[in-house]
Amino acid sequence: MRTIAILGSTGSIGTQALDIISANPDEFSVAGLTAHSNIGKLKEQIDAFKPKAVAVMEREKAEVLAEEIDYAVPVLAGLAGIHSIATMQETDAVINSLVGSVGVTPTLKALDAGKRVCLANKETLVAAGDIVMQKAQQREAELLPIDSEHSAIFQCMRGVDDGEVRKLILTCSGGAFRDKSIGEMRSLTAKDALMHPTWKMGSKITIDSATLMNKGFEVIEAHHLFGMAYDAIEVVKHPQSIIHSLIELNDNAVLAQLGWPDMRIPIQYALSYPDRIPSSARPFSLIDVKQLTFGEIDAKRFPCLGYALLAGKAGGTMPAVLNAANEVAVHAFLNDEISFPDISRMVKEALDSHTLIRRPDIDEILEVDMRVKNEVRNTISEQ
């Protein structure tokens, strides 16, 4: 029996993780849950899973929840509360399914406490990849990917020796605007961008998928998780999202992992690893798939992918700047405050005006994150 804490249990990944836990009561149980502000959903989860403690980021909401619940469970508040859930003594594994750079310190705390971290929060490795990987290594803690592309690579890597992998190939659906021209993109709204063609996800990652910043983040994550040089990571458009990613070996053999676009498979694998247990996900059928197609990414229409690669290669604080500017710009786009092309423009401006710190410590990364977010917010409110 593995005892699990879920940071961001009320979100898309968090609720799917709870579905897996409730379908496998002999394998997994819940120790702790966290939400930002959705205390209605958190209350339902408390009733269903009886965690030992929960945390709510918004302090006032934490107080309201504490008054409302019948089941006696400590309700912690703020980031300190999330850190407490990330490090609970009775927990074996922590799913980090928070959205945004707020996920960085909970990941570090959980690794420091020696927990298995099942990582969905991609901003963790984008903003602080070197520090996070170093922490996992120092503490000999497992850091397992939930992202479907990285889970695919992780699964393909089993049984492959270090040094045998020549290239990682990340597949990319192309996002909601994959067939739109630059001209059309100017007038598209958040509502349009939220219609992802193959995956159903939280709003931030769905916009990141439309700009392809999400794929840029994934290249940075893959660089850290698998220790591959940026030039050995390729991105290929694959609209059906059936092949989740591939690895190319020294002898030109290529291994791939396939399945329907269903996050329950990679989430469950991170929880059950190294075992595989039955899943309620729909069984796969090549006959039903019929056709798989591939193509090149049009870098001109999706500049965010290029900015992410530049930031990743520059290293130091640059990926944290990329992430911070993107977080604020995406938030503003979701609120209809800026246009779709403004997202990439703001990210570029933030990168261009940043003075790189080559080997930042975690305080410097968090300081840069906060400063860039404030700067981009000011730019948006002034325009």
Ligand SMILES: NC(=O)c1ccc[n+]([C@@H]2O[C@H](COP(=O)([O-])OP(=O)(O)OC[C@H]3O[C@@H](n4cnc5c(N)ncnc54)[C@H](OP(=O)(O)O)[C@@H]3O)[C@@H](O)[C@H]2O)c1
């Ligand atoms: N969804 C997917 O299929 C998928 C696939 C691969 C990777 N990911 C990555 O996984 C992460 C989560 O994605 P998601 O789609 O599950 O997001 P989501 O549906 O928006 O859920 C985010 C969760 O984090 C909480 N949260 C949001 N902002 C917070 C803050 N400032 N402080 C504390 N908690 C906060 C939310 O609480 P409330 O509900 O109270 O707001 C919610 O529980 C992201 O990094 C995403 O890129 C997602």
